[in-house]
Amino acid sequence: MDINFLGNLLLVVDTGSMAEAARRVGVTPAAIAQQVQALERELGVPLLVRAGRTVIPTEAGHRVIARARNLVRESAELKAFALEDEAAGELRIGTITTALLSLLPDVLAAFARAFPQANVLIRAGTSMELYETLQRGDLDVAVCLHPAFALPKAYDWHLLREEPIVVLAPARLKDEDPHELLRREPFIRYDRSLGGGKQADQYLRSARIAPREVFELNSLMAIAMMVDRGLGVSLVPDIVSPLTTTLKVARLALPTPTEPRRFGVLWHKTSPRGRLIKGFLQCADGVLGYGDSGGDGKKVGRRRSGG
Structure with missing residues (x-):
């Protein structure tokens, strides 16, 4: 069998x-x-x-x-x-789509060089799906948003990136007031069932802005492309991806500070794949320029945020 x-x-x-x-x-x-x-x-x-x-x-x-x-x-x-004493074995990684289309390919390239005998299985899903899959033991690590609840003591967390919420607008509108754009222009909404979408919705409510909504999508890459095509503006986490570098879009800071979206790596502290997980974290920090990574989910060095 x-x-x-x-x-x-x-x-x-x-x-x-x-x-x-x-x-x-x-x-x-x-x-x-x-x-x-x-x-x-x-x-x-x-x-x-x-x-x-x-x-x-x-x-x-x-x-x-x-x-x-x-x-x-x-x-x-x-x-x-x-295989615990060998730089081999299988590492099962679950990831949110944003990470898969931004920093994860570079991290995996570094990991493949450092652990050439390791096999990597990748599954994409929402943060909650990944957390539940990790709990069942079907994943070794989850690259996901930090859960909105207190993590059980059996799990550890390692921050990879903080992304402020920004107004995404066509480049020709880069000098406009961000709140005025949200009120005036067609609005492309980021899915409210996702963490970044919830943050954006909360900001709109607190600022008493009722946008003229035309689309609601669960893909940040698709939203960026639609803004580039002049279909509207959006309120989204400020992602950094090679897929968006050629787009003619402006990222406008909000006049009112708001909590950034945070995503990182989540894993079980007693995982038998501890060596591969630690290697994965070190590769991630190397790619992001964070310096050395310890085994406690903390970092040495400055964190970059925004983009």
Whole structure:
């Protein structure tokens, strides 16, 4: 029985969708379906049944899944312990899309040079999805926004970047008053279900600005492109990405100070992949110019913010 098939079965159950599970592990939905069918043939029972647009476990599936979680976790821990004194093994990284399209490629390039024998598995998701996946033991580290609640003592946090909330406007409007732009121009809203979108919405409310909303998106890169095309202005975290360097947009500071968006690395303190995690943190700090990283989630050196 392939332990990876079991792991992907758990992902299907947790997401309720073969398509979403396939997206997170970087394969096709057909490949996930074939893996589930292989498990069903081997076990001799159906494991999943379709319910509308989602899939749910059968009665036998529930029994298998309860045991499979322990098997997948123990298999991963066994492999990690066997390699704990080697610069090898597998590091499972979950990341928000913003990080994946900005700093993470450079960090991974540095990590690949420092740990050429290590395998890296990357999954994208929202910060809350990543936190829940980390809790289940299906990830080793999560590159995500700092949770809005107090972290359990079993977890550690390492800040990577602080991003102030700015008004994003076409370059031709760079000398305009940011509040006036938010009131006057068509408004492209950052998804209010996400951390940065919530911060932007709170700012608009506190400043008593009711923008003329035309779009709401969950992609900061797409918002930047739409602003570049003259479709409106936005209120977003000030990201830095090679994908936005050619865009003709202006980043206007807000007249009223606001809390920046903070994202970094979250991991379990007792992870058997501690050496690889520490190496990943050191590579991240090297790319960002933060100096040496300790094992306690703190940094030596100045943090950059904004962009």
